[in-house]
Amino acid sequence: MWEWVWEGIRSGIVTTAYPAREETASGVSPGFPTDLPRTFAAAGEASVAASCCPTEALLSEDQQVVLREPRCIHCYRCLRQTETPLAWQWQGNYEWAVSPHPRVELAKKFGRSFRRSLHLRILDAGACGACLSEIEQLNKPYYNMHRLGFFVTPTPRDADVLVVAGPMTEHMRQPLLSAYEAMPTPKAVLALGACAIFGGVFGTSFASMGGVASLIPVDILVPGCPPPPLAILHALLALIGRVEPAACELNSSSPGGERGD
C-alpha cells in the first residue's frame, strides 16, 4: 500500500487557488462571447447577426446585439458558422452565476452560519451527463470543493441546497418534489446549466417542463452547457455570500427568474 501513499505525495497539489486567486489555466471554461453589446450600422444588420443563434441568446435591440448568458449553450455558431464571421471573441471567464433575487435577500437566506459548511443534494432531472461530470470534478483534486466547506450529502434530510441539472423531465417531477419537500429550511435551489434554466435544446415539450423554475423556486442560476466546475464553485460561494453573483439583468422575460419567490 505504500506505493499509493508515495504516488499521492509524488503528484503534489494540483488544486486551483480559486477563489483566493483567479484560475488562469487554459481549457477550464468554454466561455461566452465578449464585448457585447455590439452596435451595428443598421437595425437589419443587427437582427441578421443575432439570427445565427439557435437559442435566442443573442438578441437584437435596435442596432445593438446583446447577449443573454443564461440562454447561451456554447454552440459557437456565431463565431464559426456565419457567412461573415461576427468579429467577437470568446472569453474564458467563469464567474457568471446569477440570481433572480436581490443580493440582500440571497445573503439573508443562509446567514453567516452556513458560510463554512454547506451540504448539497444533487438531482438529475434529465441531464445529458456533462453537467454531472462537471460536478464530479468538483469532488476531485483539481477543484476539491471540500476545502471550501461544500459537501455532497446522500440524503435530502441533511441537504441545504438542491442542485438540479437537466430540463426537468416529466418522469422526474415526483422524485424532485419529494426530495425538495424532505429538505429542512432554510433551503436553496441551484439550477445548473442551460437545461435547468430554460430547458436548453430540449425546450418545453410533452416530456420535459423547460427548466426547474416551472416547479420550484430557484435561488441561483448557473448558465453554461455545461457550466464548468469553476462556475459552479462561484455559484455556491455566491449563495452563501462569500462572493458577489454576476450582474445580469433578469427581467420578467428572462428565463428561470419569473417564479422565484
Next chain:
Amino acid sequence: MAQGLSKNHRQLDLAEAIAKRWHWKVNVSCDTALSQCYVECDRNQLLELCRWLIDDMDYALGSLIVEETNENWLLRYVFYGEPDSEAVHLGLRLDKAEKTTVPSISPIIHAADWQEREAWDLFGLRFEGHPRLIDIVRHEAWPAEIYPMRKNFDGSQPGPHPPVERPFQPYHVVQAPGAFLMPIGPVFSDAAESALFLLESVGEDVIRIWPRFFYKFRGVEKIAEGQAVDRVLLLAERFSGTSSFAHSLAFCQAVEAICRVDLPSRAQALRIVFAELERFRHHVAAIAGICNSTALAVATSQAGILEEEALRLSGTLTGHRYLFGLNKPGGVTLDLNDRQCEDLSSGVQAIFLKLARLYDLLRYSSSFLDRLEEVGMVTKDQARNYGLVGPIARASGLARDLRQVLPYALYSEISFEVPQEEEGDGYARLRLLFREAEQSAKILQKILSFLPPGEIAAREVALKPGAALGWAEAPRGATFHWVRLDEQGRVRRYHLTTPSFTNWHGFHFAAEDFAYQDFPIIMASFGLSNAECDR
C-alpha cells in the same frame, strides 16, 4: 478500385444468396455506396430471415426502426456482421387499416426484446409472441391509449399527465422466507444519473434485479420531428453529453448519406481526431469511476486528475471541454493548425503515460483486484444473445467494432487494433478500457502527424428528401441514427439506437448472483449512461 470491385461482387453474392434461398419471393436491392443490402419481406418470411441471419450468417441485430406513413407502418430491422460484411436491412410494410400485429422476433433474437417493447410503448404496435410486452418508456402517469411517437400526437404541448392514483408498485418475484426488495434510485446519493434498480434478495446475494429506466426521457425523437437539420444536430449532440461527438457524427453521416455529400479528407481525418479524443477522455473517466466504486481514494484522485487534464486539453484546442459544436453536416467547424496538432498529440501522450503508470499500480493492488475479478460476469454467449456492444461485449470475447465492421470517415485507411478480452468480468472490462485508451492515443498520434491538407467541410450541403442510416462506434459501443428528411429539408423521423440502451438490457446477467456490495462496482465497470439510454 480492386477492393471496390470485390466489395460489389460480395454484396451481389449476398443479395443473390438471399433471393435464391427465399425462391425469389423477397425483393432484394443493394446500395454499394452505403454498403448495405435491403431486403423487402413480408410477415411470413421475417422470422426465417432473421433466424438465417443470426444463426447461419452470424449477424447481430443493430436496430429496429419504426416509421409511420398515412397508410402504413414501415419496420426496418438493421443487422450488421463481422468485419468486411455488408449491413442487411429487412423491411416490413404493414397496412395500418387492418389492425394487424407484428410478428415478434424476440423469441429468437433476445436483443430485440427492449427494442420491440419500446416500439410497443411509443407507437402502440403489438408484437405477437413477445414474451413480456410491458411498458418501458412510459411511466405509470401515462394514459394507456396515448402513444407519443404517433404522428397524431402533438409533442410540443405539455404531457398528458393526470395525477397518479396509484404510484408505481414494483412486483416481487422472489417468494421465500425473509425475501425482501431493495429499491436503489431514482435519485442517487452522489452525482449518479437517475434510474431505479430493484434488487430482490433473501440476504446477502442479489437474486434478481429489475432496472427501470426512462426517468430522463426527454422525447428527443419526437421533438426532432418537423425541425430543421441544424436544430436536430443540437439534439443529437447534446442528448448524451459524455459521448456527444460520436452521436453528432452518426447524425451528420446520416444526413450526408441522404444528400450524397462527399467530404474532403481533412474533414474526415479531423472527425477521427475528435472522436478518438472523446473515446480517450471517456475511458479515463470510466476508469476513474471504477476506482471510485472500489473506494480506492488515491487511484480515484489520480484518475480524476487525468480526466480533468483531458478535459482541459479538449477545452484548450476546441473551445469546449466536451467537444460540443464541432460537427456539422458536410464536415467540421474547426480546423487545427500544425502547432495545435502537436500540442494535442503530445498532450494525449503525456496523459496516457500517467495512465499507464496508474494501471501498473492498480494491477498489483490485490485488494482492488479482489473486488473486480470474477465479479459481474457476462459470458460470450450471453453477450451474443443480447447483442451487447462496445467495451462490454469486447471484454466478453465478442470483438465487434463498427470502425472495422462498417468503416466510416477514414477508419478504413488507418491501422489500429480492436482489443479483446475473454473473461467477461469486471477486471476484463477495466483492462479493456486501458487497452482501448492506448489504441486511441496511438490513432491520434498517427493521424495528427499527417493530417491531409484541404478544406474542413464540403462547400455546400443541399438538403434532399430521403432517409438513411448513420452509425458510429461511440465510446460505449455501436450507435445507429436513422434520419428521414422531408421535401422541405426538415426532419420527419429521427430514431436513435444507443449503446447504453442495448447494454443495460444485459446488465442483469452481470449483477445477479453477486453480493450487494458488488453492485456499485458492477455498475461502474459497465460505465453506461442513462442519458444515452433514455434519450
